[in-house]
Amino acid sequence: MSASTSSAGTAAAPSTGRVHDLVGIGLGPFNLGLACLADPLDDLDAVFLEARDELAWHPGMMLDDATLQVPFLADLVTMADPTSRWSFLNFLKQTGQLYPFYVRESFYPLRREYDDYCRWAAEGLASVRFGCPVVRVEHTDDLDLDAHPGLRDRLHEGLDPHGAAGAAYVVTTASGETVLGRRLVLGVGTRPRVLDSVRAAGGPALHSADYLPHKQRLQQQRSITIVGSGQSAAEIYRDLLAESPGHDYELTWLTRSPRFFPMEYTKLTLELTSPEYSAYFQGLDAGTRERLLREQRSLYKGISGDLVDEISDLHYRLRVQGAGPRTTLVSATTLTGARWDGEAYDLDLRHDETGEDFGLRTEGLVLATGYEASVPDFLDPVRHRLRLDERGRYLADSRYAVDRAGREVFVQNGEEHTHGFVAPDLGMGAYRSSAILAAVTGREVYPLEKRVAVQSFGVPDHLRRAPAGQGATR
CATH class of the missing domain: 3.50.50.60 (FAD/NAD(P)-binding domain)
Structure with missing residues (x-):
């Protein structure tokens, strides 16, 4: 640990x-x-x-x-x-x-x-x-x-x-x-990843890793903002949303992702956790690996589908009970700057799809921004x-x-x-x-699986031939 x-x-x-x-x-x-x-x-x-x-x-x-x-x-x-x-x-x-x-x-x-x-x-x-x-x-x-x-x-x-x-x-x-x-x-x-702008701003912002010890203090604020797109951000949002009727805070959830997407968990996708894919990934150049990691975020940094549905159902129940929360969910939004004035954070935000710059003032700030x-x-x-x-x-x-x-x-x-x-x-x-x-x-104490995936990664050897029109014969 x-x-x-x-x-x-x-x-x-x-x-x-x-x-x-x-x-x-x-x-x-x-x-x-x-x-x-x-x-x-x-x-x-x-x-x-x-x-x-x-x-x-x-x-x-x-x-x-x-x-x-x-x-x-x-x-x-x-x-x-x-x-x-x-x-x-x-x-x-x-x-x-x-x-x-x-x-x-x-x-x-x-x-x-x-x-x-x-x-x-x-x-x-x-x-x-x-x-x-x-x-x-x-x-x-x-x-x-x-x-x-x-x-x-x-x-x-x-x-x-x-x-x-x-x-x-x-x-x-x-x-x-x-x-x-x-x-x-x-x-x-x-270690917890903290955005440079927030670290430079100082103040009482906390990473999701420290959420529970600071939860009671956080709920005493008049406004709370969660930044992040994964499971931790969703769990904290659900927890604070469920208890919002007993408190007087405004709850905001910001994510850079274009939507609050569920983790992809289909069976052929799970094969990307196989030894074969790991070996294939190692053989790619560094630039391609970095690009793939960005593209594959929904495979390991998304939210469980059940939790996405629970959050939606919780909104509905609170609305029916007449305790509709003061809450805002905004996707496709990047935190570009932060300042702490001793009472609250002024956050600089940019909507990545519309290109609009906007701002948000919040007393409580939770960074569910992952680890590195x-x-x-x-x-x-x-x-x-x-x-x-x-x-x-x-x-x-x-x-x-x-x-x-x-x-x-x-x-x-x-x-x-x-x-x-x-x-x-x-x-x-x-x-x-x-x-x-x-x-x-120097020995396989525990047998190492050599092949577990149905699909092939990269070009299979039996398909390695010149494309049609480049002198290939059938």
């Missing part, structure tokens, strides 16, 4: 513990899934460091009736190992909830019970360590080992059964402890060992490795620009963890 991003000094604290085969930094669902899949492997020594004292998955958006947008099969392990003791179904069985979940007849778990499931798994794994914020990562090749005899001795205590013996990454925590690992898996997650990956500062001492693009982003290969050697540092959910929109998709987490474990161990 998180890890400290501060950086200081050089490795000075004595190394503690053995040299691990793998050190995971951060514990969101993806690294947690990797920890679960690594758990039964006797020949793999892995440890996972999490900055916080306990696991909490998007606590600021833990609305009571919010559900996942993926089925329960997209848990931590099932798509890699349906027999794993760390499956969601086993969690339900162990906590006495399996039959109630069965009677409910929905493939989509509540967000709150998924959070409980992740916490159950994290607390049951011996490889997970909480309260360990990472402040620095170095490599022994860059250190004077004569100045660190304890570190040198630790490196030569045994041979690495998977190669790369005699060298390791030195992971230093805030307490001064050093954890040694021959490989790293970065799972520090993404970044390379944490604690990696600065080893940046020269990493493959980064011209924008400073990870260049992940087909096995999710981002180091120059292609076998030492792996990333979870930091490769959207290279692998496509499946990077944050919970349904592909187990597959990515299986690929990383295969790269680390």
Whole structure:
């Protein structure tokens, strides 16, 4: 989930513990899934460091009736190992909830019970360590080992059964402890994306990630504006709309999208989350990948169709009850500027279809503007060992490795620009963890599906021939 991003000094604290085969930094669902899949492997020594004292998955958006947008099969392990003791179904069985979940007849778990499931798994794994914020990562090749005899001795205590013996990454925590690992898996997650104009304006604007802790203060305002087009924006709007009769605020929802569109969830579209499409996407040039990600927003940044309908039905009920809310929904609108005068925001807006510039004054401002990956500062001492693009982003290969050697540092959910929109998709987490474990161990511990899609991506080999009129023969 998180890890400290501060950086200081050089490795000075004595190394503690053995040299691990793998050190995971951060514990969101993806690294947690990797920890679960690594758990039964006797020949793999892995440890996972999490900055916080306990696991909490998007606590600021833990609305009571919010559900996942993926089925329960997209848990931590099932798509890699349906027999794993760390499956969601086993969690339900162990906590006495399996039959109630069965009677409910929905493939989509509540967000709150998924959070409980992740916490159950994290607390049951011996490889997970909480309260360990990472402040620095170095490599022994860059250190004077004569100045660190304890570190040198630790490196030569045994041979690495998977190669790369005699060298390791030195992971230093805030307490001064050093954890040694021959490989790293970065799972520090993404950070909330805040619009530059709003950040520069200052004031009490909040990101959707912090919605619930600030909800009561927000509802004391006379006007509230939500900016965003995805599921989080819709959930916050529905929540505030439902409670609007008990408050006196005007509610506005602005989105850049041309409409409040539902997430596309048809079966052939779902094949774009397949290994084949991910491999195809990696082979495209960077410009084409960027264009496709913009065009595919409705596949992963839309709103569930059920929620779109619920919002419409809620408007109707409130109108029938005579409690018609003071609310405005505006699509195709871009926020171009913001100023805070101590009492309210003055927002500069532009309607992208009419070209009209207009303004809005609002006391409360919620940015449901998504998240973005970044390379944490604690990696600065080893940046020269990493493959980064011209924008400073990870260049992940087909096995999710981002180091120059292609076998030492792996990333979870930091490769959207290279692998496509499946990077944050919970349904592909187990597959990515299986690929990383295969790269680390040198074998497919969990079989990696080679083809699952009906359709072909790119030109199929049997259709590769010159077009008619260019000398082709039939």
